[in-house]
Amino acid sequence: MSGKSTEVLVIGGGYAGVMAANRLTRRGDVAVTLVNPRPDFVHRIRLHQLAGGTDAAVVAYREVLAEGVRLVVDSVTRIDAAGRAVELASGARTGYDYLIYAVGSGSADPGVPGAAEHAHPLATFEEARRLRPLLEAASGQAPVVVVGGGPTGIETAAELAEEGRAVTLVCGGVLGPYLHARGRRSVAGRLAALGVTVLDGPGARVTEVAADAVHLADGRELTSRVTVWTAGFGVPDLAVRSGLRTDALGRLLADETLTSVDDERIVAAGDSAAPSGLPPRMSCQAAIPLGARAADTVLSRIAGERPGTLRQAFAGQCISLGRRDGIFQFATKADQAVWLHADGRLGAKLKELVCTGVVKHLAAEAHKPGAYKLHQVPGATRQKLLDARDAGDARDAGVPATARQAA
Known part of the structure; x- marks a missing residue:
């Protein structure tokens, strides 16, 4: 590729795609194109606020995207890996030397009778924007049922209850399954104080x-003027439609450098990536x-160097509980919740720091590519997780772990 720019195409302008695109501009001989269906960056961790009317949940790309990145507002309908090109919804065809697959995630098929027709998902900007006027049209005391006991369900229930709405949160299992028992009690207490029925x-x-009710396994029927569905996420089927190998959910299978198992010119990132079939949360x-x-892997390949491997470190999980309360659940680097958490106003401040800090991370990388270092945290390693997974697979197959490793 000497004598011309290396064309790198990034599909998806969310957290992973914007970080990758910005970082790729470290090299002056790399031409970066970002394809995204929306003209603005969606700040997804604020979508519950969009539904609640307290934030727009969008940021102008000029604030977070490097000037050297070409933004194409369109959708990719197919990846032609053999031809090193993508087909766009507009009918155009765009070639690439390397492709970063960062298509993100969205709502999963509920798989529950009536949910697709009568429940309103909240995993994308468009879904949150459609939900807001429905809530505004309902009276303040009209019953609202939120389905899903994870962070999005908890945040949405708290946000709406703080408006004075009558909210029931249906967990379908444990409230906040990620949380430590102490953190779960704190969240339950705050929801109770807001008047949420859990x-x-x-x-x-x-x-x-149904149109005006939610039916539960134990026979209960809950009256609902608006039903919000936050249970589970799915990923776009672009990789499947393009003939690339994926996991059962549809995430692109990759190795520990995030390189597709089918094509070294395709690198995965974000929610749509399944490195070693063991994707992080x-x-x-x-x-x-x-x-x-993902960007570092592409840059290493362009330089003729061996790419580094994934080092993923988690700090925990932060959940807002309305505008004045929240919780930061601390965790190990391997993403296991521990007893320590910060709640109340401090929890709310930490959550807000995370929300603003995410945008600052992207903007900083746009202005100074290579500035971001958190993917290189010392001591952050996936090898123990991979070894444990492989040992478990070997036990399930009746094969000693030592024999599997030797093979």
Whole structure:
């Protein structure tokens, strides 16, 4: 490729894609194109605020994207790996030397009768924007049911309850399954103070959604003017449609350098990546370091160097509980919650620091490519997780772990 620029195409302008695109501008001989279906950056961890009317959840790309990155507002419909090109919804075809696959995630198929017709998902900007006027049209005391006991469900329930709405949170299992027991008690206490009715346990599994009701496994029927669905995430099927190998969810299978197992010119990042079939938790906390690692892999290949491998370190999980309260659940680098957490106003301040800090990380990388270092945290390693996974697979197959490693 001497004598011309190396063309790198990034699909997806979320946390991972923007970080990758910005970082690629470290080399002056690399031409970076970012393809994204929206003209603005969606600050996804604020979507519950968009639904609640307290934030727009978008940031202008000029604030977070390097000037040297060409933004194409379009959608990729197919990747032609053999031809090193992508086909766009507009009918155009764009070639590349390297491609970073950062298509992110969205709502999963609920798989519950009536949910697709009567429940409103909250995993994308468009979904949150459609939900807001529905909530505004409902009276303040109209019952709202939020389905899903994870961070999005908790945050949405708290945000709406703080408006004075009558909210029921249906967990379908445990409230905040990631949280340590102490953190879970804190969250439950705050939701109770806001007036949220929390239904958890095996009986609180949704079996059907009607236009004005939600039916549970234990026979209960909940009246609902607006039903919000936050249970589970899915990924776009672009990789599957393009003939690339994926995991069961549809995430692109890659090695520990984030390189596709099918094509060394394709590198994965963010929620749509499945390195070694063992993807980290879907989150901006993982997406940004994955974007940096994906860019470093491409830059290493351009330089003729051996790419480094993934080093993922987690700090925990932060959840807002309205505008005045929150929790930061601390965790090990391997993403296991520990007893320590910060809640109340301090938790709210930490959550807000994370929300503003994410944008600052992207903007800093745009102005000074290579400035981001958190994907290189000392002591952060995936090898123990991979070894444990492989040992578990070997036990399941009745093969001693030592024999599997030798093979």
